[in-house]
Every structure is written in C-alpha cells, then in structure tokens.
Amino acid sequence: MSEQAATPAPTAAARPAEKAESLLLRHVAAFFESPLAVVGLAGLVLLVAAALAAPLIAPQDPYDLAQLDIMDGTLPPGAESLAGYTYWLGTDEQGRDMLSAILYGLRISLGVGAVSVVIACAVGASIGVLAAYAGGRIDSLVMRVVDLQLSFPAILVALVLLAVFGRGVDKVIIALVIVQWAYYARTVRGSALVERRRDYIEAARCLALPKSRIVFRHLLPNCLPPLIVVATVQVAHAIALESTLSFLGVGVPVTEPSLGMLIANGYDYLLSGKYWISTFPGIALVAAIVAINLVGDRLRDVLNPRLSR
C-alpha cells in the first residue's frame, strides 16, 4: 500500500503550488486504493443511511409505548405479531420489534458518537491550539489539566458524571465531551507547536494580524490532518463508551434504548436460549465500530505524511 501511495508523492514535492482541490482528490484516490477501507466505508454509509431513514423503514416506532404490547414479548425471529406483521429479528420482553429497535438504536449510538466528537473536537482543538500558541504558563496549566484528565479511565469519569447528571441523551453527550476533549487538545497542541515555528506564521505575525486570526485561520487548519484521524477513531470510541454506559444502566432512558441497552436487556435471557435479544444489537454495534475503525485506519495512512513517503 505504501509503495503505491509513494508514487504521487514526488510529483507533489515537485509542484508545491498545486491546488488544494487536487490534494484532496489525491487523498480520496489514495483512500480508495485499500479494498478493506472501501468495504468499511460502504458499511458505514449503509448503517448511517439506515439510521437516518429509521422512521421511514422501521416497521414500528419502538419509542412510542402505545405501539408496544407485552403480550408480544420475547417472540423468536420470524414470529407474527398480534397485529399481523412479522418480527424478522424477534422481540424483546417489552414486545419491541428488534429490527426497529436496532435501527432506532443505531440512530442514538451513531448520533451520540458523532455529536459528542464534533463538540469535543471543537472544544479540545481550540483549547489545544490556544495553549500551543500562548505557550508558557498557560500551556503548562492546560496540559497538566489534560494529563490529569487522561490519567483517569474514561469509563470511570463518565460513570461519575452520569451518576450526578441522571439519564438522558443530552447528558450522555455532555459526559462524552468532558471525557474526550483532552485527546484533541493534546493532539492539536502537538502539531501546533511544530507549525507555530513555521515561516508562514512568522509572516502573519509580521503583518500584525490579530492573534485570533492567526490561531484559527492560519495555525489551526494546518493542524487538521492528525485531528481528523483522531476524531474518526474517537467516534468509534464514543459509540463503544455510550453502549457501555447504557449497558451498565446509566446512559439513555430505558424507554428509548440504544444498542448497549438492548444488549443489556437481552443479557438476562441469554442462559434461557433467547439469543436474539442480545445478539442482533451486538452485531449491529460491532459492525458500526469495525466500519468506523477501518475508515479511520485508512485515513491515518493517507493523511500521515511519514507513512506516504
């Protein structure tokens, strides 16, 4: 892979004035060279599409309690409902159609993952780049806070936060942002420290541009590639973390289950052979995380200049 990717590199070096669009194209082309990454991307697109279209394609709204009936509870895959349609993936003990619950669960899981990462990324990157630019005491202070935060296991911090906040999708997102911003701050600060000494920053300073403009328009965009890689992988982490929290019973409300909570519900029934309640949401969760990781891995390969040379 790296040998193939190496071919366009000399051209880029030879023609430094090449436009940004062709750089992007080059990255896209490089990305698609890996069949595994393409599979991952296809899977991810499929899952996201399914999640977005859930209200249209799901046979039941699993969050509308009036549509559920416990008399339909724990039916095996393929069973008929009282109302006459088929539960292709069975039902859980509340009479929730597992297929619909998984589609809606994916919405929550992917949504929580994406939103928390975007916010954490924005917050973390801003703090990191400011710390790097300011240097000195502010930098030390911020980085010590980051160290402190990263020295606690994320799951522990999130559990404590949710114990204080209570349940709710918004609260899970806040908790995830709080446990994740430090990764971005550290990543961005690392690359910003390097970029800060580059000539173009010096030039911008000489033009007496306002500091905020230098930081956010000049410095930050040049720190983006590693940030994108971290963010992609962190989406998968965030989803796994949210599922873990829901599994432990502190995440989303019980009447609006995410994938983790569906797995937890089915866990009680595993010994009695009612495999479908846990297994199918588990497969969906694994598929989502693997797809994101495949895409993230390839992005790292593509965006990392050291690997492509």
Next chain:
Amino acid sequence: MKKLKPAAYALLPLAVAMAQPAVAQDTKELKIGVASEATSIDPHFHNVGQNNALRRHIFESLITTDANQKLLPALAESWKAIDDTTWEIKLRPNVKFSNGEPFTARDYIYTMCRVPLVENSPSSFTVFTRGIESIEAPDPLTVRVKTTSPQPLFPNNMTTLGILSASVFGAGDVKYGKDGCENMGTPPKSADFNDPAKAIGTGPYKLKEYTRGTHIILEANEDYWGEKPIWQRVVMRPITSAGPRVAALLAGDVDMIENPPIQDFDKIKGAGFTIVEGLSNRIIYIHLDQFEDKTPGVKGTDKNPFKDKRVREALSKAINRDAIVERIMGGVAKPAGELLPYPLFGTSKDAKPVAYDPEGAKKLLAEAGYPNGFELTLGTPNDRYINDEKVAQAVAQMFTRVGVKTNVDAMTASTFFTRRNKHEFSAYLAGWGADSGEMSNSLNALVVTPNKETGGGHTNRGRYSNKEVDALVQEAQRTIDDAKREELLQKASKIAMEDHALLPLHFEVTPWAFKKTLTYTPRIDQYTLATEVKLAQ
C-alpha cells in the same frame, strides 16, 4: 432369614451401621448459595431478612413462625394476655444453651435489656422492646411483661428477638428498667459475636466459622431440645450476582440457591434441579402523589390529577396485571388486590385485583377532565425488586395506551430511595414486605397519614390521607382481641383499596432452586432455613 445363625444376628447391627454411612453421607453437609450476606452475626444488629434468617439457626426466639407466618411456640411454651397491658409467658423447661448453661427468665430479661444497647444499628430492633414498661419473673420459668399501652402484636414482636445467654458476657441477676437495666455485666459489641465462643444461643445450629464475604459455617447442636437438625454442617456462601449463583448450582459447588432469576428457570429445570416457589409478603405497588397541588412529574395539566379518585381508578384499570405476571414475571408472581396475600392476618378472601379495563379507564379520565390524558414520569429502582424496571416499562406502556403518556425514570436503588423520600416522584414503583405478616404493618407503612411522632405512614410517600383509615388502624393497634382486630384491619384495607390509595400490582413469589435429592417448603418471609431443608423421599 429363618436360617440365619445367631452369629449372623450378632452381625446385623454392624451391617446396619455399615449401611448407615451411605445415608449419613448425604446429610453430612449442606451448601447454600445465598443472595445476600448477613451483615452481622449479632442477632440484634440489623433487622433485615438475611440476618433474621441466619439468627434463627443460632439464637432462638420465644415464639417463632412457620412457613405461613403463623405463630408457633419456641422458647416459650405458652403465652397469654392477662389484661390489656400484661402478657404472661411460660418458658420452656430443660433448655440448654450451646455452652451448657440452662435457659431461664434471666436470659430473657437480659436480652430485652441488651437490644437497646446495640450501637450503629442500620435498622434497629428497639421498636420491638420500646413498649415494654417492666418485666418480672415470679419464678425462673415464668415472665410477666407489662407494656406501656395495649400491644396486640407483642407475641409477633417476640418472634424477631433472638435470646442471648446472660452468663456469656458476665451479667448477674439482671433487673429490667425502662431507662436502663441493672447488673448487665459488659454488654457485647456487635463484632464480639463473630467469635464462635461468644455466639451462644439455644438454636439447632452453632456458629463454627465466619469469614465475611466468603462463608458462614454452622455445625449441628447435638444437645438441641427440639427436633435434631438433619445436616451436620451447613455452609452459607454469599453469591450476590444471580448469574454466578446459578452457575454455582449447575456446577455442583452448592446444593441450593436463593432467588434464581426467573429467566433461567428453564435452564435450571432442564439441568435436573428442582425449583420451588412460594408467595411472599412483599407487594409491588405504584404510589401516586396525592398531597401537592402541583406535582413535579406531571405535564400537560396545571392540577395534580392524582387528587381525583377517578384518575387513580382509571390508572388502576389501565394496568393489565395478568399480562405483567405472565409476560414480565414469567408467571412467578400473583396479581394483587390488597396489600398482603390472602390468607394472612387481616386480608379478605374477596379482595380481588382491579380488573383490566382500558375503555373504562379512558372513560374515567374523560370524566375527570382529562380526555386527552397528560404526561407522567414514573420513577422506579432498577436493581431492588424482581424485574422492577421491566415492570415499570410495562406499566408505562399500559398507561400510555389509555392516554397518559408515561416516561420511565429508572435508577439504582440508593438514588431512587433518596429521591423518593424527598418526594421527587409524582408516581413511583416500589415494594413493601410486611415482616410481621399481618395487615396492620402494611397499612401503617403505606396508607396511614404520615406522622413523624407516631411513626405512622413512614413509607406513604404519596402522602395519601384518609381519616377513616387512620382511625381504624389506630384502633386495631390497640385491640388485643384477635377476631376484632382482624375485622378492623379488613375494613381499613377495604376502604383504602376502594379509594385507590395506591395501585397494587403483584405479590412477589420467592423461588429457591436445589438438587433433586432435597425438598424445601417455600416461606412467606422469604427466609432460607437449613433446618427446613429436608431429604426428598
């Protein structure tokens, strides 16, 4: 056989003796996987199920209860009320403590004196001794107890107090005083009982070894006055998670477990084990805020809808109790129409669960002025009662279907009870187990108007209040005559239920699982007693 020589006859006892070990081996040791560990060996430290069950093995009480919570004589041979405030108890003669000391009235007085001296008790036994004015012992095997007020439940109270040996902790001729006793020696601290040499009672078993979190080992008391215990040795292992507890049974690590999860019944039965189920005295109910004018968990209306009896009735009618029992509880529960299951004291045979009638519920809601319903948040613990959170979700489903859009706020028990006690829920699901197994306990806890001074209504967090019920319960608590008291309680219960003071859901059923070679009679008090574990015929 006729031709058997005398020598062979001589050998017969030997043959029997040799055959014996095969049987005896079966009764050598019984290993029980218990769901929760006793918090202390001290019989008066913590009034909680697992402690009281363990206590019965080692420290007997004057009066005991059978599987249906009927009173039976234990260390007392008989008891009677001489007048409204005096009870006379005849103690059992020729009973010895496991250290060889005889049991007399002195030990009883010593025990009554010691109960209030327990330090840091999480749930104290003093409620059972508080009403004792004086104790006299006309002879070593008779005691006369004067109470401060008429106490019809005095015999029930005596079933909860394990009798200590006065001489173990150096007491002399103990004199009872309401505000402190004389000649008490050095009353023991709770931790002292961890030492088998100090944990001396008259019970069928003696404490052999206690390692917190690992096991409690009991050994048969050879000199026990009653029926000799079957098992020579009993090992109680706390296995608090349900999964590992079932696994321990299936793997043969233990012979019997408490509370196998309903979901695993098929698996356990399939593996060749027996499961017995018994109705418990625990009711699962929904309480509704009937105090505040504006209640925090209700949206879509400015009023507190639960002050209207029609709304409470509508919600009760909206619940399909049979469906919950069948689908969520796997059939292991019983729909409830009262606070205690029939035939416990104070219950009525004709107290039927409110029938499922969603159309009637909608009609009642419309009549009450809520044709479009309202929004409600139902609070529930998610780790306290059997399938608590799942039951709450099912109830939410049923409420939603009649127009009361219901959200479930589920949380761990400690958070739940703190928030509930601060009246943060407009509606909450909880359970109540009546230790005494009679109605005055349940009514007093759940529907009597809350009153800090009398302790009435201490768990009535919906703050239901009905003067008629209060008066009846109060009168019952003063009535010594059993028949009259039962009638008063039945009446109070009927009024509260017809008023839908709370919405009863179901009575929990307690399951036990054990090897095919054993039998166990399910107990209403949910205790696991090694003395009641018998060999299957």
